[in-house]
Amino acid sequence: MKSGSSRYGLVLFFVYLLFYGGFVAINAIAPESMESTVLSGLNIAVVYGFALIFGAVLLSAVYGFLCGDAGRGGDTEGVQQ
Numbered sequence: 001m002k003s004g005s006s007r008y009g010l011v012l013f014f015v016y017l018l019f020y021g022g023f024v025a026i027n028a029i030a031p032e033s034m035e036s037t038v039l040s041g042l043n044i045a046v047v048y049g050f051a052l053i054f055g056a057v058l059l060s061a062v063y064g065f066l067c068g069d070a071g072r073g074g075d076t077e078g079v080q081q
Contacts (some may be wrong), residue, residue, distance in 0.1 A: 005067045012059045019055055023048050 026034060026044070034045040 008063055008066045012063050016056060016059055020052060023052060 026048075034043060034048075036044050038044050039047050
């Protein structure tokens with residue numbers, strides 16, 4: 001694995017960790033606030049949960065874009081052509 005790919009992975013992991021940490025912090029500090037309705041009858045817990053799932057998918061797409069074709073045989077180091 002390339003060093004750049006590892007760096008991107010770590011940065012994106014910490015972005016997601018902060019997002020998830022916010023969810024945990026709300027539940028730990030003010031759990032009653034998760035019952036508040038915010039969008040079309042859905043409470044904060046449901047909306048935040050779906051946002052976490054969507055965010056994970058989005059970050060994985062960003063990671064794939066940033067790393068290019070490294071996972072699809074693009075790394076031909078040491079291979080003679």
